Amino acid sequence: MRHYAILRLLLAGFLLYFAWPVIPYANTVPEMIFWGGWLGFLILVVGANLATFLQMTKPPIMEQQEQERRHSHNY
Numbered sequence: 001m002r003h004y005a006i007l008r009l010l011l012a013g014f015l016l017y018f019a020w021p022v023i024p025y026a027n028t029v030p031e032m033i034f035w036g037g038w039l040g041f042l043i044l045v046v047g048a049n050l051a052t053f054l055q056m057t058k059p060p061i062m063e064q065q066e067q068e069r070r071h072s073h074n075y
Contacts, residue, residue, distance in 0.1 A: 004063060005053040012045050 019038065026032045051057045058064060 002053055002055075004059075005049045008049045009046065009053070012042055012049070016042060 019035075023035050023039075026035050048057075052059055
């Protein structure tokens with residue numbers, strides 16, 4: 001289900017679009033830690049969804065079952 005990976009990538013890009021202007025205004029240490037963690041998590045999400053989209057890994061289990069059901073109906 002590549003369209004789920006595309007939707008998650010679009011959502012991550014949408015959230016980054018709103019967060020990017022605010023990130024440079026982080027002045028205190030807790031703000032910097034928060035934005036650093038947020039950007040780190042964003043990179044993990046984008047990387048995992050790119051791997052799924054490019055079929056470098058198997059899709060999540062819920063999406064695999066859907067593919068198997070569709071595949072079994074074709075026979």
